[in-house]
Amino acid sequence: MLDIRYIRENAAAVQENARRKGYDVSVDEVLRWDKTKRQLQQQADELREKRNDISSRMKGGKPEPSLVEEGKALKDQLTAVEANLKEADATFIEQLKKLPNMALPTVPVGTTEDENVVIRTVGEKPQFDFEPKNHWELAETKDWIDKARAAKIAGARFAYLKGDLVRLELALWQFGMDVLGNEAILQKIIDDNGLKVSAKPFTPVIPPAVARTAVFQATGRLNKEEQTYKLEDEDLWLNASAEHTMAPMYMDEILAEDSLPIRLVGYTTAFRREAGTYGKDAEGIFRLHQFNKLEMESFTGADTSLEEHLLMVAIQEYLMQQLGLPYQVLEKCTADIGRPNAKGVDIEVWLPAQNSYRETHTADYITDFQTRAMKTRVRRGNGSVELAHTNDATVFSERPLIAIIENFQTASGDVIVPEVLRPYLGGRETV
RNA sequence: GGAGAGGUGCCCGAGUGGUUUAAGGGAACGGUCUUGAAAACCGUCGUGCCAGCAAUGGUACCGAGGGUUCGAAUCCCUCCCUCUCCGCCA
Numbered sequence: 001m002l003d004i005r006y007i008r009e010n011a012a013a014v015q016e017n018a019r020r021k022g023y024d025v026s027v028d029e030v031l032r033w034d035k036t037k038r039q040l041q042q043q044a045d046e047l048r049e050k051r052n053d054i055s056s057r058m059k060g061g062k063p064e065p066s067l068v069e070e071g072k073a074l075k076d077q078l079t080a081v082e083a084n085l086k087e088a089d090a091t092f093i094e095q096l097k098k099l100p101n102m103a104l105p106t107v108p109v110g111t112t113e114d115e116n117v118v119i120r121t122v123g124e125k126p127q128f129d130f131e132p133k134n135h136w137e138l139a140e141t142k143d144w145i146d147k148a149r150a151a152k153i154a155g156a157r158f159a160y161l162k163g164d165l166v167r168l169e170l171a172l173w174q175f176g177m178d179v180l181g182n183e184a185i186l187q188k189i190i191d192d193n194g195l196k197v198s199a200k201p202f203t204p205v206i207p208p209a210v211a212r213t214a215v216f217q218a219t220g221r222l223n224k225e226e227q228t229y230k231l232e233d234e235d236l237w238l239n240a241s242a243e244h245t246m247a248p249m250y251m252d253e254i255l256a257e258d259s260l261p262i263r264l265v266g267y268t269t270a271f272r273r274e275a276g277t278y279g280k281d282a283e284g285i286f287r288l289h290q291f292n293k294l295e296m297e298s299f300t301g302a303d304t305s306l307e308e309h310l311l312m313v314a315i316q317e318y319l320m321q322q323l324g325l326p327y328q329v330l331e332k333c334t335a336d337i338g339r340p341n342a343k344g345v346d347i348e349v350w351l352p353a354q355n356s357y358r359e360t361h362t363a364d365y366i367t368d369f370q371t372r373a374m375k376t377r378v379r380r381g382n383g384s385v386e387l388a389h390t391n392d393a394t395v396f397s398e399r400p401l402i403a404i405i406e407n408f409q410t411a412s413g414d415v416i417v418p419e420v421l422r423p424y425l426g427g428r429e430t431v
Numbered sequence: 432g433g434a435g436a437g438g439u440g441c442c443c444g445a446g447u448g449g450u451u452u453a454a455g456g457g458a459a460c461g462g463u464c465u466u467g468a469a470a471a472c473c474g475u476c477g478u479g480c481c482a483g484c485a486a487u488g489g490u491a492c493c494g495a496g497g498g499u500u501c502g503a504a505u506c507c508c509u510c511c512c513u514c515u516c517c518g519c520c521a
Binding site for chain 1: 441449450460476477478479480481482489490491500501502511
């Protein structure tokens with residue numbers, strides 16, 4: 001959520017920002033509730049001051065009837081004020097949480113994802129002297145994907161992945177973990193991109209795949225209608241990314257400055273309802289209710305968070321280059337970056353059979369929007385306390401497998417394994 | 432899932448209704464002393480919110496949320512978590 005003091009002083013800018021991001025919210029209403037809440041808070045504080053005063057005059061255990069009467073009267077007043085305060089505060093927080101994070105001035109203004117701006121195109125698109133197949137056509141002949149039986153078991157948008165496709169996927173996780181855990185490689189990426197951040201390696205994490213309502217809400221990522229699955233009979237939601245369970249790890253904690261940056265690379269199975277996408281990407285494994293994912297998450301101070309975001313994008317590009325996949329980098333527009341984001345970058349991979357670039361990676365620059373709700377703070381060397389900043393970004397999902405299959409297919413229907421993955425596949429050159 | 436015991440600050444730990452403004456110890460930080468260090472001694476040492484230019488004042492927070500009371504860390508209820516034993520289990 002946003003800082004209420006910032007909203008008070010920049011109401012017009014906050015309203016305009018919400019409009020640009022496509023959120024129908026009223027800053028004036030937030031400010032009205034803020035004012036109401038503060039007035040009630042003031043009244044409550046004054047009544048409590050009197051109550052505490054009376055109480056301190058009665059210490060010693062011999063209550064004077066007149067003071068007790070006065071206390072009773074105060075109690076009635078306070079009960080009424082506190083009831084109003086509680087209601088006003090709840091409404092205020094509810095309204096406040098609806099306001100989207102401020103987009104950086106550099107974020108392109110747009111009303112749909114079509115207005116995202118391509119800032120880089122990297123790699124050569126493959127040339128085929130035969131008609132390239134879709135990933136699901138290739139997978140069919142290899143018996144890699146069984147969606148018919150998965151539908152029988154779990155419904156549409158689920159799949160059994162089988163055979164060498166599974167081995168290829170496991171290789172991808174290994175490769176990603178190895179790059180993110182290698183300080184020398186990170187230092188090279190940092191140097192090549194002119195960044196000045198630490199080369200501290202990412203710590204591998206396997207997080208819980210579920211989170212409580214309050215925790216999920218604090219991340220700003222709970223999206224009941226379209227995305228998030230709820231467990232029946234439990235106050236638990238299935239995560240749609242390891243981000244959702246790693247970002248709140250340090251809730252209610254004050255981190256020591258010298259522990260930063262905290263860098264995590266989490267592996268989890270992600271679950272997404274995908275409501276409202278009926279018929280979209282119905283074939284193959286491009287859009288499933290369940291998929292595996294490797295995700296970066298980091299906690300930094302405000303001073304280094306933007307560079308941290310740029311590092312994550314640089315890592316994503318490095319990974320795609322190592323795999324030899326052609327891709328483009330997009331600066332996401334205001335309508336597409338999402339409510340908690342101040343900035344967002346997507347990477348889209350070239351899919352020859354679809355004759356288009358499709359999203360494989362996202363990098364989210366969140367600033368303090370999550371940590372304000374999560375109360376994750378940093379204690380500086382001089383003793384001052386400030387909100388931490390979070391960043392998250394995709395390392396790999398299963399979508400790069402689609403890109404590998406389609407870009408590296410041969411006339412005979414085999415797939416050439418990217419060199420960097422071969423060590424994890426016993427040196428095999430094709431699958 | 433059953434039975435029992437617990438949850439207090441960075442850590443340990445005292446506190447069972449009224450100067451708790453949370454004792455005491457440790458750690459940390461600053462200082463005195465010392466050639467330097469250790470020891471000793473002195474001091475500092477939680478996080479929000481509101482008002483204020485500030486100094487400061489008020490208020491809240493002892494796992495979470497309710498309740499009882501003039502007054503709750505303390506009593507009651509619900510929930511969460513930890514530990515011990517039992518049961519079940521990859």
